[in-house]
Amino acid sequence: MEETVRLNKFLSEKGICSRREADRLVDEGKVMVNGVCAVMGQKVSSADEIVVDGKKVSTKQVKPVLIAVNKPAGIVCTTARFEGEKNIVDMVKYPTRIYPIGRLDKESEGLILMTNLGDLANEISKASNSHEKEYVVTVNNQVTESFLDKMRRGMHLEELNADTMPCVCTKTGNREFHIILKQGLNRQIRRMCAACGYRVETLKRIRIMNIHLGNIPQGNFRNVTDAEFDKLIKDL
Template identity: 35%
Template sequence: MTFRNRLQYFLVKRLQISNKKALELISVGACRVASKQVFENVEIQPFEEIICDGEILREEKKLYYIAFYKPVGIETTLNQAIPDNLQAILPFEEKLFPVGRLDKASEGLLLLTNDGRVFDKTLRKEHQTEKEYIVKVDKPITASFIQQMSSGITIMGQTTLPCLVEAIDEYKFRIILVQGLNRQIRRMCYKLAYEVLSLKRIRIDQVHLEDLQPNEYREVGELIGA
């Protein structure tokens, strides 16, 4: 917790008052955070309503947690200067940010939110959050392929962590990763002389793609322990 996350800091910046005056307002109960009267210099969240002396200093911000089906051909970026950017196809008035990435040639589950805590926690759990994919390759899957993919392959100067891999049929397999290396699955397959023909992410942590179709979305509960 930092000073910048405290009510005192918010009052000083918002009301242009001294630290002493801010603490006085707090100590006499002049402030309410998320409808609750406070008497201490509490930690505040960026989405909480703050009222001081009956004046609304910041309105409550609605938090959104969205499961979105990103189609093939869309870059996971909100930079509108980049062709085929995500922002151009999102149907939301609120600006939502993607949690993690999904490369342009891939499709499937993408998590969107305006809750900054989710992004921070996702980064801290980089090697803990499970991500599940269905992958189709250009030639028959062998037992050796499954074994090597499962145990780890050296890409970009590092060996991937062990992961769960199982064949679905002759050309498709399921893989569950706890890493997020750039184009990891494609690079792993390439090292074994396989080409990925299609790649769909169907789960991130406890959130599943379910029956969503490209460009469809649904609201979900709080993401990844936010």
């Protein structure tokens, strides 16, 4: 008998979308299993005929893909399509189906990883894994040691009812600083700055774990090297 797995895991491993996106597609009735609308939590195997958004899912082994993308501001990090929005999948135009690992809000720019490896995406995205992400931020007022100390110590964000973890903050310009986070609360840096009386003007992610943005032109991507990939896997 064919081994069965949850449908969202199956789709992520086939490079169709993330598990979260798979659940959304199932909920919207866009996934069929053997001609019948899929249900949340359903188990499937490679013997099943699975159709996502009108396209049959191949049962062939997927060639692993991991790319580093320099996302411009104005691009949304989702595989979904919304009127008036341009998503990162359409921007990259990769020849096979890939999806973003995690999010970078629409107004922000910089590094985002895209893959067809579901388990890798889940491991990098897990908040409990405390993986480092580094950002360059410019704000509307002079960066002071008092401001940096507040950011470093962590704070309570009322709107999220959550506490930020202590982090590394370094002044790099009159109105610019670098920040290294090990968590990914919704619009965390913008909310932290606002809680200190500052407004973020530009926000760019320059590193995820050992993968650096480097000199990738905005709107372009590069393949993650074998050495980078091996180090990434080792650190997960």
